[in-house]
Amino acid sequence: MIDFNSVGGAFSLLTSDWSAWIYLIPGLIIGLFFGAMPGISITMAMAIFLPMTLYMDFLPAIIFLTSIYTGAGFGGSVPAVLMNIPGTSSAVATTFDGYPMARSGQHNKALGIALASSVIGTLSSYILLFVLIAPISRVVLKMGPLELFFVAAWGLMLLGSLAGRSLARGLLAGVFGVLLGTVGMNTAGFIRGTMGVPWLLDGIPTIPAMMGLLAASQLLGLINTTYLVEDEASRKISFRQIVSGLRQAISYPAIILRGAVIGILVGAIPGVGSSISNLLSYSETKRNAPDGDTFGQGNPKGVIAAEAANSSSEGGAMATMLALGIPGGGATAILLAAFAMHNIVGGPSFIGHNKDIVYAIIFSNFAQAVLLLMVGLGFVYIAGYVVRVPLRYLIPTILVVSTFGSYAIDGTSSGPITLFVFSLLGWAMVRYGYPVAATVVGLLLGGLLESNLLRTYQVSGGDPAYALERPGALLILAIMVVSVTITAVSKARRRAGDAAVGQQKPAPKA
Amino acid sequence: MQPGQGRLVVMWGHLALLAVIAGVVVAYWMDARATSLKVNNLLLVQPASVLALMLVALVVPQCFKRTVPGADEEVPAESLSDLGKVAALAACFGAFTTTLEIVGFDVATFLFMIAALFICGERRWWLNLSFSAAFTMLLIYGYGALIPFPFPLTVL
Structure with a gap:
């Protein structure tokens, strides 16, 4: 599986040319900064700096861009933890427990946990990529619409775990999100629900809608609070707490490994990527955790699961891009553009003839992950000061920054208007106990579910027996069913155990 | 019961x-x-x-x-003035997001900041005005340098 001659070639490429290394730290800092700015996506950060790479050699150019990719991947978790704003769709699950941790004064720890999980996630994904790049590319080529539909459905299973107190309200929030996610023109060319608004043809803008549902709605609700962290003593910025967060993340290797495996597998699927992997990893961790009931209230395991998966998706997406020349998302599309700018065509022929360069890119990513730990520590230390800003200043400034960010996506008012509408909807939903996160998940997956269901219907001619011809899809379905069954059984056992303990306890005095 | x-x-x-x-x-x-x-x-x-x-x-x-008296109530219990503040901020935010392109990002941001800071509890006018002006300038020039689309502006 590993070509050791090429590994040697990669080492000589990286050690003979120091220009490959000097762009690492600037790339990471740019990525962290841009990733932490709401509305500025990883893709946008890479696109802004793409023209600069024209004047670099090929390898330094790719290393510079992948450093931005790595930095921005983690940068998005900083506003997710501190302000409940997922900078990108891949940081949605980080908000579920990261923000409650920050609200309870554990912002230092939450940021440390997110950083360590990201670093280890990135490292493990590239280690897996180093070993598995060839077999992964073979599997990805065999995925059809039914398999993609089941992957999206697996993501939707998260709705059940996000349901909160009322299952009906949780499901309603999720189904409503799915419906909103299908607004616009579907893949068969039918236009629905646009009300004649031209920008709704492409669907409801997802990032502004997410920012509105998760962040702006919370900000409206916080208007009568003085600080993000109410307890003055908990508002301290503590380097020790950040480091203790790092240590805590390392103490859950199984969660990180599960996140890394989910991240690399889902990240390798074109068009799916990190926006689903963080949700899948979160839901699987919640399902398997003995304290699954406390997820969503500031459980560190939720942050670890989400961050390990979204950062390791980078490795998966790189596998598809390098091995097949297929960009899984915007960021890898920019990398392919950088390939083209240097007159190099990505794909099977590239990997076949330039294995040394592929391995050099992988090795440089090991270095990026290690450097991210150091640069990221300084970055989160400074970012942590957000909790010391009075909310009367924080609320208007975040609302304005979110509005600018939503405008920055396509340069039209569609973003700001979507942000406003969804902030009102989110505020009302939070007020009456609906899990807005379920609506966000539905919104993200609605289009994907419909397009793959439609393609499956077209390919199969409506014959359900078609599923029997797709062993991969059946395998994903079987894994889903097994995982749900195991969870249901373990939950039932836990409930029975709790009931037994309750019966043994003396009745409380009236 | x-x-x-x-x-x-x-x-x-x-x-x-x-x-x-x-x-x-x-x-x-x-x-x-x-x-x-x-x-x-x-x-x-x-x-x-x-x-x-x-x-x-x-x-x-x-x-x-x-x-029943004394039971845990699921009904949200904000006072009318609390709800009024939320409504006022939401109304300002709505006006801000829908008029950005018409009045210009600079003017809209400055006016929204003044109103929102006041609603959120900042009563010192000198601080409100100076913070709003400084923040507007910083955002227009800072964010403007990062994104590929020009912001429609009226004054700056």
């Missing part, structure tokens, strides 16, 4: 939210059906709409609660 005991509380806000959700779902479903009745159009939208309306029907009874 005996049936019929306690005071019946109607959560009008929750009912209104359900009415909005049901309204959006029905309007979307009807629009989709008006577009085409082909399977390629309704494969996901129709079953999801029916499911959403069934779930709305399941949740509606939760808007009517019998409460």
Whole structure:
């Protein structure tokens, strides 16, 4: 599986040319900064700096861009933890427990946990990529619409775990999100629900809608609070707490490994990527955790699961891009553009003839992950000061920054208007106990579910027996069913155990 | 608790939210059906709409609660002035997001900052005005340098 001659070639490429290394730290800092700015996506950060790479050699150019990719991947978790704003769709699950941790004064720890999980996630994904790049590319080529539909459905299973107190309200929030996610023109060319608004043809803008549902709605609700962290003593910025967060993340290797495996597998699927992997990893961790009931209230395991998966998706997406020349998302599309700018065509022929360069890119990513730990520590230390800003200043400034960010996506008012509408909807939903996160998940997956269901219907001619011809899809379905069954059984056992303990306890005095 | 005991509380806000959700779902479903009745159009939208309306029907009874004194109340308990502040901020935010391109990002941001800071509790005018002006400048020039689209401006 590993070509050791090429590994040697990669080492000589990286050690003979120091220009490959000097762009690492600037790339990471740019990525962290841009990733932490709401509305500025990883893709946008890479696109802004793409023209600069024209004047670099090929390898330094790719290393510079992948450093931005790595930095921005983690940068998005900083506003997710501190302000409940997922900078990108891949940081949605980080908000579920990261923000409650920050609200309870554990912002230092939450940021440390997110950083360590990201670093280890990135490292493990590239280690897996180093070993598995060839077999992964073979599997990805065999995925059809039914398999993609089941992957999206697996993501939707998260709705059940996000349901909160009322299952009906949780499901309603999720189904409503799915419906909103299908607004616009579907893949068969039918236009629905646009009300004649031209920008709704492409669907409801997802990032502004997410920012509105998760962040702006919370900000409206916080208007009568003085600080993000109410307890003055908990508002301290503590380097020790950040480091203790790092240590805590390392103490859950199984969660990180599960996140890394989910991240690399889902990240390798074109068009799916990190926006689903963080949700899948979160839901699987919640399902398997003995304290699954406390997820969503500031459980560190939720942050670890989400961050390990979204950062390791980078490795998966790189596998598809390098091995097949297929960009899984915007960021890898920019990398392919950088390939083209240097007159190099990505794909099977590239990997076949330039294995040394592929391995050099992988090795440089090991270095990026290690450097991210150091640069990221300084970055989160400074970012942590957000909790010391009075909310009367924080609320208007975040609302304005979110509005600018939503405008920055396509340069039209569609973003700001979507942000406003969804902030009102989110505020009302939070007020009456609906899990807005379920609506966000539905919104993200609605289009994907419909397009793959439609393609499956077209390919199969409506014959359900078609599923029997797709062993991969059946395998994903079987894994889903097994995982749900195991969870249901373990939950039932836990409930029975709790009931037994309750019966043994003396009745409380009236 | 005996049936019929306690005071019946109607959560009008929750009912209104359900009415909005049901309204959006029905309007979307009807629009989709008006577009085409082909399977390629309704494969996901129709079953999801029916499911959403069934779930709305399941949740509606939760808007009517019998409460007993001293019991945990699910009804949100903000004061009218708290709700008024939320409404005022939401109204300013709505005006800000919908008029950005018309009045210019600089003017809209400056005015929104002044109003929002006041609503959120900043009563020192000199600080409010100077912070709003400084923040507007920083954002217009800082964010403007990062993004590929120009912001429509009136003064700056």
